[in-house]
Amino acid sequence: MRAFELTKTRVRYRGSDILALCDVSVGVDEGEIVLLLGSNNAGKSTFCRLLNGLVPHSIPAQVDGAVEVLGRDVSKTSVARLATLVGMVFQEPESQLFCMSVEEEVAFGPENIAIPRAEIISRVEWALGVVGLSGYNARPPSNLSGGEKQRLAIAAALSMRPRLLVLDEPAYALDPAGRTDLYALLRTLRERYGMTIIIAERDAEELTELCDRVILLRSGRVVADGAPSEVLSRIDEMVVAGVSPPQIAHLSALLADRFPGKTRPFFTMGGAEKEIADLVRTSGGDAP
Ligand SMILES: Nc1ncnc2c1ncn2[C@@H]1O[C@H](COP(=O)(O)OP(=O)(O)OP(=O)(O)O)[C@@H](O)[C@H]1O
Ligand SMILES: [Mg+2]
Structure with a gap:
């Protein structure tokens, strides 16, 4: 099933004369991990907010074209219903934490949709376990x-048991170890629970191995959409979109330039190792 489908979607916030998203058509299947890549103002947050109905239900905006999430027309689905389908994590976690204890924080969503107490307790324990915070129940966030x-x-x-998880610049406040942990957690969520995951970020550096697909946004438009190997090799396009290409993509382009026809593009460390080993072998150990 499609996790979501945007068809010729345009968004104009109330009072603004700029199109925050312009004719965006993107369909994502369940189970995909998608990187939404773009510079400041590219439209990443707007894209994320469409998926849980924040735009236009809570933030007024004119939305043209279709937005379907798990087969439902978002314009006709309440924010409360969407909250059971789409989990949202914002750039600054503080902005969404407001309870006195970790346990209350995780129980808040299910309590709001009147889930029975015993089920809430089991969801809280499960969700804390998945993210590695078991035993933190009474701690103040x-x-x-x-x-x-x-x-x-x-x-x-997660305690809402969403099928789609949307993270808007989740690595913003994390150190490198925190980021590695976060990406390992996202991989687990996909592998173990088949969750669809959308990550909005300004650079792809550490995400080339995690994502199945990269959507490049520039000024509200999709300028590239495909496998990381396709999109991340379009270095010029990324630079025009204000996004720094991953260093590994630079290395790949550099080797292709230096040894024409002898290497294939690579975007992971494993891929780089293989291409360089092949190059050394075919050139009798003289290069590179
Ligand atoms: N609530 C709002 N009201 C009016 N205009 C807005 C609102 N939120 C965003 N915009 C405008 O919509 C466009 C897209 O913004 P958006 O926040 O989606 O970009 P972004 O890619 O998330 O940027 P950033 O990297 O800075 O978070 C920008 O021109 C922005 O000024
Ligand atoms: Mg944003």
Whole structure:
């Protein structure tokens, strides 16, 4: 099934004369991990907000074209219903944590949709376990580290048992170890629960191995959409879109330039190792 489908979608916020998204047509299947890549103002957050109905139900905007999430027309589906289908994690976890304890935070969503108490308790334990915060139940969220707050925000989204998880610049406040943990968690969520995951980010550096697909946004338009190997090799297009290409893509282009026809594009460390080993073998150990 399609996780979501945008068809010629245009968004204009109320009072603005700029199109935040312009004729965006994108369909994503369930189970995909998608990187939504773009610079400031490219439309990443707007794209994310369409998927949980925040735009236009809570933030007024004119939305043209169709937005379907798990087969439902978002314009005709309430935010409360959408919250059971789409989990949302924002750039700054503080902005979405407001309870006195970790447990209350994770229970908040299910309580709001009148899930029975016993089921809520089991969901809270499950969600805290998945994100590695078991035993943190009574801790005040304000006392957690940045990485722990981010994981708590994810647990709060998971307790609604969403099929689609949308993360808007989730790595923003994390150190490199925190980011590695976050990406491992996202991989687990896809593998174990078949969740569809959308990650909006300004650079792809650490995400080339995690994502199945990259959608490049520039000024509200989709300028590239495909496998990481296709999109990330379009270095010039990424630069025009204000996004720095991953260093591994630069290395791939550099080798292709230096040894024409002898290497294939690569976007992972494993791919680089293989191409360089082949190059050394075919050139009798003299290069590179
Ligand atoms: N609530 C709003 N009201 C009016 N205009 C908005 C609103 N939110 C975003 N915009 C405008 O919509 C366009 C797309 O913004 P959006 O926030 O979706 O981009 P973004 O890719 O998330 O950028 P960033 O990397 O800075 O978070 C921008 O021109 C922005 O100024
Ligand atoms: Mg944004």
